[in-house]
Amino acid sequence: MRIDIITIFPDYFAPLELSLIGKARAAGILDIRLHDLRSWTHDRHNTVDDTPYGGGPGMVMKPEPWGEALDAVIGAGRATPDQGSSPDTPDGTPGPGAVPRLVVPTPSGTPFTQERARRLSEEPWLVFACGRYEGIDSRVAADAARRMPVEEVSIGDYVLAGGESATLVIVETVSRLLPGVLGNAESAVQDSFATGAMENLLEGPVYTKPAHWRGLEVPPVLLSGDHGAVDRWRRHEALRKTARNRPELLRALAEAGMAGLDRRD
Numbered sequence: 001m002r003i004d005i006i007t008i009f010p011d012y013f014a015p016l017e018l019s020l021i022g023k024a025r026a027a028g029i030l031d032i033r034l035h036d037l038r039s040w041t042h043d044r045h046n047t048v049d050d051t052p053y054g055g056g057p058g059m060v061m062k063p064e065p066w067g068e069a070l071d072a073v074i075g076a077g078r079a080t081p082d083q084g085s086s087p088d089t090p091d092g093t094p095g096p097g098a099v100p101r102l103v104v105p106t107p108s109g110t111p112f113t114q115e116r117a118r119r120l121s122e123e124p125w126l127v128f129a130c131g132r133y134e135g136i137d138s139r140v141a142a143d144a145a146r147r148m149p150v151e152e153v154s155i156g157d158y159v160l161a162g163g164e165s166a167t168l169v170i171v172e173t174v175s176r177l178l179p180g181v182l183g184n185a186e187s188a189v190q191d192s193f194a195t196g197a198m199e200n201l202l203e204g205p206v207y208t209k210p211a212h213w214r215g216l217e218v219p220p221v222l223l224s225g226d227h228g229a230v231d232r233w234r235r236h237e238a239l240r241k242t243a244r245n246r247p248e249l250l251r252a253l254a255e256a257g258m259a260g261l262d263r264r265d
């Protein structure tokens with residue numbers, strides 16, 4: 001997967017050099033490219049913002065730098081002499097003439113969920129537009145939508161100072177679903193909200209050695225070697241956790257018959 005990130009704070013993405021994502025980049029599983037939006041400004045002050053039409057507080061990001069940046073990045077997705085030819089698609093990276101999905105984090109976007117992460121993880125090429133100030137001139141997304149799919153995404157009902165943190169969250173959530181990013185031991189299948197053994201319930205408690213620590217014991221069932229009993233215990237704990245922390249989720253799962261509440265074991 002290729003990921004392009006356009007931002008006025010490229011250094012914000014230093015964490016993408018680390019850990020699993022850093023390793024995946026080194027292994028060629030992820031091709032993450034950072035672009036400073038100010039590279040597409042032409043005035044002495046590299047201006048990217050201006051006052052909002054209609055008045056109101058704060059500033060809005062100007063459309064021109066974004067338009068030029070997206071033209072340059074998307075156009076560069078195709079085979080061009082100075083960029084080298086884009087690899088073909090057999091390994092899931094964009095081929096010549098490929099068109100990315102543009103992801104625009106915003107408080108007014110549609111909710112980002114694990115299911116949406118799974119869907120995005122199947123895309124060969126994502127471009128993230130990280131806004132700042134009070135947001136990006138709305139014509140930027142409208143113009144981009146003429147030539148590529150555009151998704152406005154909210155990672156939660158709270159207001160960040162810009163799109164960078166949201167982009168880090170989305171990139172991390174999507175990247176860990178890519179084959180080869182997580183080792184076998186950390187399979188993403190058992191995640192909360194992932195379909196699979198926990199049936200979209202929250203994760204229950206987890207334990208590791210030592211069995212006794214500061215007078216606190218590991219639940220004996222986990223040391224029993226009885227895998228059926230362990231599975232039953234884990235499902236019960238997942239149901240308890242979901243009922244306590246996300247009762248609305250449990251009701252929805254029960255109505256959808258997905259919480260396995262009707263199971264007899």
Ligand SMILES: Nc1cc(-c2ccc3ccn(Cc4ccccc4)c3c2)n[nH]1
Pocket residue numbers: 105106107108130131132133134135136153154155156157158159160161162163164166
């Ligand atoms: N889920 C989520 C996303 C964001 C987000 C994303 C991009 C931007 C760009 C500027 N801001 C600040 C801001 C925007 C609109 C109104 C007031 C402030 C952003 C916030 N906050 N919360």
